[in-house]
Amino acid sequence: MKHNLLTTTTIAMLLASSAYAQEAIKIGVLTPLSGTYAGIGQQVRWGIDQSVEEINAAGGIAGRQIELVYEDSEANPAVAVTKAEKLFTVDNVDFLTGTVNSGATLAVGQVADRADKLIATTVSFSDAITGSGCSPNVFRVNARAGQQSEALAAWLKQEKPGAEVYYLGPDYEMGRSTVAAFKERAESVGATSTGEVFAPLDSKDYSQYFGQLRAARPDVLYTSVAGNDTVRLFTQMNDFGVSEGLTILGASGTVTAQNINAIGAAAEGFITGVGYSVLIDSPENKAFTEAFRERNGADPDLYGADSYGLLFAYKAAVEAAGATDTDSVRAALEGLSWETPQGTKTIRAGDHQAMQPMYVVEVKNGQFTIVRSIAGEDAIGPDTCDKF
Amino acid sequence: MHDRLDISMRANHVFFWILVIVALVFAAFASFSGDVFYLRLATEALILGGLALSIDILLGFTGLLSLGQALYFGIGAYVSALVLREEPSFWLAMGAAGVSVLLAGIAGGLIANRVRGVYFALITFGMAQVVAKVVYNSRELGASDGLIGIPVIEIPLGLITLSAGDPLGFFLLTLVIIALLYSVSAYLLGTPFGRIIIALKANEKRVPYLGYSTWAARMAAYVLAAVIAGLAGALYPMLRGFVSPELLFFATSGDALIMVIVGGAGTLAGAIWGAVILTMLKSVIGSWTEHHLIVIGLIFMSAILFMPKGIVGMLKPFVERNLLRNSARQPKPEPERTAL
Structure with a gap:
């Protein structure tokens, strides 16, 4: 197996060898590591790496460590589908995330449908992903357009x-x-x-x-x-x-x-x-931003924050379902509520779109200032998915 | 007696046959081990090989550098996708894609063949970019998101019916189609018409003195290349189930050009070899390091520095010498096809 991620895997291996003999849960991260969207891919990677380090250090998911497999999507759907097939069939990942541009998310979602696996995006905005192009195997934990x-x-x-x-x-x-x-x-x-x-x-x-x-x-x-x-x-x-x-x-x-x-x-x-700002005034966000700055030497943006939050939802779902198979995890993810730096997120069962508090920010004295927060239910909009 | 073009084409066939044998051995091995991913990746490599083949007809034989061949690949893919979404028929999709790229090739050829050299390269580049932008901004064509939901089709082939979702079956079908495209190209380039095309590359100014129209020959080569690229493109949505504007972008044209140069321009079989090698390298190196673009770039640069004729171009003289020796032993230098 190939790893791009030395730190996480070292920690994972140390813990795995000492305490748990159980097989690791493999998660594929298919994100742009080169090209126009490499900057977004970097935030995705920082966020996911940080959450995996925390989850693994706290004992993993139901006692199983998480192992990440990275692939570069080059922000090109044609490359992304090929890499997704590799992650699903060669690396046998249990779950896939990281897709950035909406075209890649939609195309990879279709690969997931045909391979009977689950994916989640933490970045793509297009309403189609949980609307007209929704799929039972695709989730979105970030705010859509x-x-x-x-x-x-x-x-x-x-x-x-x-x-x-x-x-x-x-x-x-x-x-x-x-x-x-x-x-x-x-x-x-x-x-x-x-x-x-x-x-x-x-x-x-x-x-x-x-x-x-x-x-x-x-x-x-x-x-x-x-x-x-x-x-x-x-x-x-x-x-x-x-x-x-x-x-x-x-x-x-x-x-x-x-x-x-x-x-x-x-x-x-x-x-x-x-959907996210470093200024959100909650203890969870303060702890998250401090750890993020310490670890990565940069402020998290919404992509980093949404990616960080995702695997905690996956952990909760797998632990609730007691299994990692597609049907059980899907059922557990539907309607799931969990805590993130942005506040409580809830996955709407009807279209797999996460509801989350939204923030209205205003530029004051050259700084973004949160002027109002809007409850998740008020900002979610109607469920337009009719595929499941 | 020993016609150079004939010997050269027969050497190309040798390399193509090696590719077919390697492909069949690989397919047997892959299906035996229950592999899905590498079979489908190889199918994609062959499809891209069709695009590379069309570039080689222009670059290696006619002497035209097209920087926008993805235009026809993309049109073929989009037309096929649109047809399959309405009516999941393989033959209808191939037919519609073929007719569309024929018309698009004639239109594009009328524009691009007004100029030569670097201007031809720029015009082909520009046309592909313009169409890519139009697709990117057309909501009816899925805009930047592309089109998904292309069904996995059943392909009736006379006695048997094959599913595009069956990795082995679709791989073999793609191999047959690419072999057909290769054979048609090789056959046409061997005819007197093909010799005019090759003469264009050697010395375009002299061709009119021999009584031939350079415009008609260039046009014919351009349209032929467009149709080949389009038919290869039509297979893409059947394999991957979606199309996106990136298929028309320069990255696609540029990659295919690299395949031709690495494989060997002017060898036909080299284009397909180049596609197979580059696709496999990209997959392996891409999984190995995130700096895969640097590695691919270095490989490309060393290929140009140390093998300017490409892999097939470098090995070809040995095969040609053998073919010459064999035909010299025979009493009559009849073009012996079974010897291949």
Whole structure:
């Protein structure tokens, strides 16, 4: 067997040789270790490694140690399905996780269906995974795109009832679907839509859209641009005075730790809905973030936190079921509630989507500040899965 | 007497037959040991071998560097996937994919064959990127998520019916299809038409002086390559049950180009050997180290430095010498096919 993970396996072997003769539970981690999403894969790996070290040190799952098998998905579904088949049939893993891009999760989910194994994603956002493309063998423990919209819409309802909202998205499929999703939620809580515009990715000049934006006289602007596009959009809005008197809401990727410094003062007052923030004020999160920083030399982000939480759910399910076979573990995971750094998560049996508290964060003095938390039940949205 | 092209093609056949024998031995061994993963990986390698074969027709024979051959592989895969989702019929999917890539190849050829050299490479690259972006952003085609839910089909083959979910059966079927694509390519390149194509690579300016149209020959080679790539692509969703826009990306075209160069450009069989070797290497090295891209890159660089003609290209002179010696012993230099 090949291991990429020296520390965990060393600990695992030490413990296994001393106390437990039982066979280890094998978990495959299929995540991008190279390419565009390698940064996300790194967080996934840190989170999972840390949880495995803790679980193994505390005696493993029902007395059995966890052994991880890593494979690089290269963020390419075509590579991911091949690697998933290898993990299922050659390495004989009991459970698989780590897929990042939604295309890979959907395709690997189908491999899991055909191999009669379970997978869980801790990263993919696409609503399809637990919606139109749901599968009895696929679970998601992170918040999907819709939950962010629900959280923001809940905030909008309370803070800006009857708001007039304008939408500005990047002109590609993901941009259009995030805008469409939020628009639907916002209108359902009584907001009025005053218009929408889509700017090409990597736009250098957003001022051409400001005329339409001002003419529509919105109270609230929703945007799902990301990365350097946000830097340009926000600074240009600031320079033109468009952002005065306007509340700006956005997707969770719009303003991040990576671009907040470049945006500077123009980011002030930006509001978004997230499933995790290091600022969550709970003893569980404090302990987790401290251990994470100590171990990995970096702050956890939502991917690290969601990945860390996953295996505690798997442990609880296997221990409740008393077995690792697919049917027993699936039944035990459905409806399971467990503790994570983000608070209590519950897997909804109807579509295998985890319900979790969502947080509305606002940029204040250049820092993300949690302004409100929305209960998991209020942010989950309807169950649209009809496959099981 | 000893036609160089004839000897060269017969040497290619030798390498292809070795591949077939290795494949059959492997299949027997794999099915005996109850393996699923490596059989399906080998099937994928053969499918990618079809894509590499199409690149070799352009690069190794016509002298055209296509950086966007994944375009036709992807169109074949998407058309096959869309048909299979509606109607799980193998022949319908192959037929629809074949007709679609034929039309797409003609359209692409009309654009790309207006230019030569580096501009041809850039245009083929650009066309593939444009179509990949369109697919990536079309919700009807599954957008960035791709299309899943392609059923495991039953393939009626006259007397027997084969399931695409049976690893051994589908591997053998893919081997037969790739062998057919190889045979058709080899046959066409051996005809007078094939010689015009090869003349294009040698010296394109002289071909019109011999009374042949360079445009028609280039066009024919381009469309032939498109159809081969598309038919190979049509097998992909049957094996993996999904398609995604990544199949059209440069990574797919680039990988296939590496397969051709490692295997040996201008040898046909080398393209398929290259696909098999690279796919197996990627799987083994990928599981061994997360720095697999560096290792693959080093292998590729050393292959170019130390074996510029590729594996088959390097071994081919020995086989050719043997074939020449054998045919010299025979009283009549009749093209003896059974000797292969």
